[in-house]
Amino acid sequence: MHLSVNGRPHELPEGAVLNGLVAALAADPRGIAVAVNGSVVHAADWPATALYEGDRVEVVTAHQGG
């Protein structure tokens, strides 16, 4: 299925869950936050969060800034 991850097109098999996607993007989950379709999903809920066609996923962490 087709998703948008961090603003870019992304392919995932049907039935994929958030946990795997995050693991693929960030080796270490500490300091990572995730939003799906504009709502934050707590880390504890990643395993149980199914992803669907067209979902917009943001996976962010701290970066140097002013």
Added chain:
Amino acid sequence: MHLSVNGRPHELPEGAVLNGLVAALAADPRGIAVAVNGSVVHAADWPATALYEGDRVEVVTAHQGG
């Protein structure tokens, strides 16, 4: 009856209309504007505008200003 005219208590007989009040306050009606209870009343409507107990009347004109 008791009204507020330009922020001060004012006495008028029952049945008074706006026209008379304005005339009492301003010899020349040109350059005068009037609001009753927060709404502007056009000069043409002053004669037909009855006043009631508790009405808040503003009668204003141009003044020097920045």
Added chain:
Amino acid sequence: MHLSVNGRPHELPEGAVLNGLVAALAADPRGIAVAVNGSVVHAADWPATALYEGDRVEVVTAHQGG
């Protein structure tokens, strides 16, 4: 003989007078001033002013300026 005219080496025959030098430099003498060896020579005195080896001559006029 060798002179310095307006800061540049200049050759003149022995016996040359200031008048001729000025005429050679400026068609119209109006608005011209001349100094020889650091002293102003009035226009009236140019014909009678002999020049000598090593003289430093300045011939100036008005120029645009601040």
Added chain:
Amino acid sequence: MHLSVNGRPHELPEGAVLNGLVAALAADPRGIAVAVNGSVVHAADWPATALYEGDRVEVVTAHQGG
């Protein structure tokens, strides 16, 4: 005899020397400097410095300043 000491009239007996005048003005000679008639007199020379009618004496020391 009449002298000027620090800008003010001052009376001294004939034959007075600088040493006594300074002692009278400053208990402790350290940090004191003296000029007579516009010339500095070193401390070592105070005892041998006679004063005369009309002398202008300055006796100064350090003061708080910017």
Added chain:
Amino acid sequence: MQIAGEELAPLWLGTGGLTSLETVRRVVAAGAPGLVTVSLRRVSDTGDGSLLATLSALGVRVLPNTAGCLGAREAVLTAELAREALGTDWVKLEVIGDEHSLLPDVVELLEAAETLVGRGFTVLPYTTGDPVVARRLVDVGCAAVMPLGSPIGSGRGIADPHTIETVRAAVDVPVVLDAGIGTPSEAAQAMELGCDAVLVATAVTRAEDPVVMARAMRLAVEAGGLARGAGRIPRRESARASSPMRGRVGR
């Protein structure tokens, strides 16, 4: 400069503080303003009521303001009364945050501006030097923006010229400097910075000689406007000779 298709002289004058109608006449004659501002006040507080007659005899455009209004509701009502009293739908919209600083309350200002534009007013808002707010005022339909140079009546001139330049760059409507001007040099500077007009009140009305000061302001505003078009020299860190260095005597 133009507002709503009408050509106006670049000096605008306030009338508050002038001591007589005769002075009003002479100041207007000396300043030849594009318009003059008036406030709306209760008849019981206005004393001599013939100001309007004086101004219309002079044939000068009158711009009512909403000076002293502390909220959008008040300002809107005052603007409606002004339209009724003066027969103009132009209004200098002023909504202040408090009676001490007299600084604009941009939140209430934006609300009042949107309402008045919707009711057909030509809205000229007194605002801060904030270019983002200026853009929002234009977005809701204001016909110009009137940023302050410094607080009303302070005579401190243009405290931060850069803010005026940024407002100028942010909008495509006329920019009118409002408030803070104390001297003609500051009025000229406003024009040099890109303003299309300058509103001067206290600096003229409370000057020792308001008539002469009005004339001085008129000349200064014209000078600043001409200069903007004439292309000023760049500022340079170091000096540059204005007379040639070549050809000097003795060198």
Added chain:
Amino acid sequence: MQIAGEELAPLWLGTGGLTSLETVRRVVAAGAPGLVTVSLRRVSDTGDGSLLATLSALGVRVLPNTAGCLGAREAVLTAELAREALGTDWVKLEVIGDEHSLLPDVVELLEAAETLVGRGFTVLPYTTGDPVVARRLVDVGCAAVMPLGSPIGSGRGIADPHTIETVRAAVDVPVVLDAGIGTPSEAAQAMELGCDAVLVATAVTRAEDPVVMARAMRLAVEAGGLARGAGRIPRRESARASSPMRGRVGR
């Protein structure tokens, strides 16, 4: 303002940098200056020699300067040559400390001024914003003092307005702001600070449109002079309402 008993308009113009005699004509017409300055240069370096003819046709007073002179001796000789060439004993006395900063060398300046006054010149010295030096220049007989606002040609305006005020307070001869002016607002400010005239060169001659800028400067200088006499309002820390607070609707 007056120099040596002669009435002069308060805008003075330099001519250096104007690209043609036709531009000189149009700039002088637009600026109506009290005088224009010229430099003295060797004929071999002056090119078109008809500048004087142009200026005398315009009937404008010409003030020769000693621009670029690095010592009193040079400046005095240049002034003598100028008197001979132009038939005027007025001179704008300029003695600079170096060719980079073009700032005055006040020691050589004082020496040259004293010498030239002794030889019958009317000396107008280009000097710093130092009021003690200004007083000394007047003591040796200068007819005016010409303090700089900022370095020649820098267009940085009046770097420290207080210095101009202190020079103004220190002397009883005319004070002419010289050097640094970039815009009309700065020229107006000079007059507001108490100057009697303003000399502008680069700001006009190197503007994109020198003719329009000359006119702008003329208006600005007039505006500043009028303002000084009109009594500006005081600067205030806090705001002061220009419309009455009493009688507002709804209060």
Added chain:
Amino acid sequence: MQIAGEELAPLWLGTGGLTSLETVRRVVAAGAPGLVTVSLRRVSDTGDGSLLATLSALGVRVLPNTAGCLGAREAVLTAELAREALGTDWVKLEVIGDEHSLLPDVVELLEAAETLVGRGFTVLPYTTGDPVVARRLVDVGCAAVMPLGSPIGSGRGIADPHTIETVRAAVDVPVVLDAGIGTPSEAAQAMELGCDAVLVATAVTRAEDPVVMARAMRLAVEAGGLARGAGRIPRRESARASSPMRGRVGR
């Protein structure tokens, strides 16, 4: 100074532009900041992810910002993500009007602030020098206000010191100068004007030697804070002798 009951050193540092984590360590050691700011960015764009580990090893408080957000909705989501990622409910709230000026959009800022306060955040808003907006930010529950001195990264210092004084006077929460500081003298000035802290980013991170500049900023902020309590002398128009005039030699 205190935020939400917590004592913080008065120098706050941004981390953007530091070239390595080692430099981050040395800058934090030299500046001893009350906190450091970080931004939230997509993992795919952040490169080296160990910034947080570095900062927590240093034991310095981390304040996430919403830098670059153009609307309230974006800013609120970014703040929510920051809380989740960093485990802090403090946020430096930044909502800009455009990507060029980077100036605050005070309308969107007020909306975002109110929303985040309602969701339990400790909100520190980057805002303009407008005291009326500052008061509104406090009214909706912000824990401090962070007015700008001049545009982000411009290094132009405090363009109009009066605005900072008016913001200071308008609110009873801490005032933190944010944006525009280029030098320690400007940081000290911010404290002298009444700020409780100063946030410095570019001035340190892009200095030739960020470590030395961080130490300089720390000293300057301490100096300015001490000076505010020490009661500065009044500014005077005229001079006042610092040595006694009485008792001079020869007088």
Added chain:
Amino acid sequence: MQIAGEELAPLWLGTGGLTSLETVRRVVAAGAPGLVTVSLRRVSDTGDGSLLATLSALGVRVLPNTAGCLGAREAVLTAELAREALGTDWVKLEVIGDEHSLLPDVVELLEAAETLVGRGFTVLPYTTGDPVVARRLVDVGCAAVMPLGSPIGSGRGIADPHTIETVRAAVDVPVVLDAGIGTPSEAAQAMELGCDAVLVATAVTRAEDPVVMARAMRLAVEAGGLARGAGRIPRRESARASSPMRGRVGR
């Protein structure tokens, strides 16, 4: 910084106006100055004479000044007396033009400086912001130059920073800012502009709390000196983001 081969801390303090010797002690302890200045006065006018004892007990270098001298002759005699009284050939040479402005008389100053250098003094002259005069002072052998920021005791800071930069560029001896400083931010600025030290008198001695202000000045001068070496960011007309624009949420 170094004078005559001697290393000195960059904050120099005046002592005029301190209310007791105990305050002198505490101010010197808090400010750790490179030296302190004293004036020479007639014993009949000096009251408590133990100032020198106090200062020598503190082990701080003492620099006598010639404050208040109106001519070269007076200043030279005062310097001679100071050398005799204090056993130092260092002198802060001050020759003023009048008792009101307290501004230097550079003509008398140059004459006195040349004389005193000839008599073996280490001369530190209080002068104007004129770089040509500064160069002349160095040419006659002065060990440093001490330009004023603004008039003595005025607390107006550095009226024209450019003059300090030009003096700095004109000479290769130490530059010490003297006079006008009111706050630590201004002292830091002096160092940022290239000064090697800052002399502060009234700003400390007449502050409400001279001891705390002395400490603040010490920190500020250190901060400014560090900053000069750390390479400040350039001033920019427009903003520059301090957080990356890439990778923002939702963009």
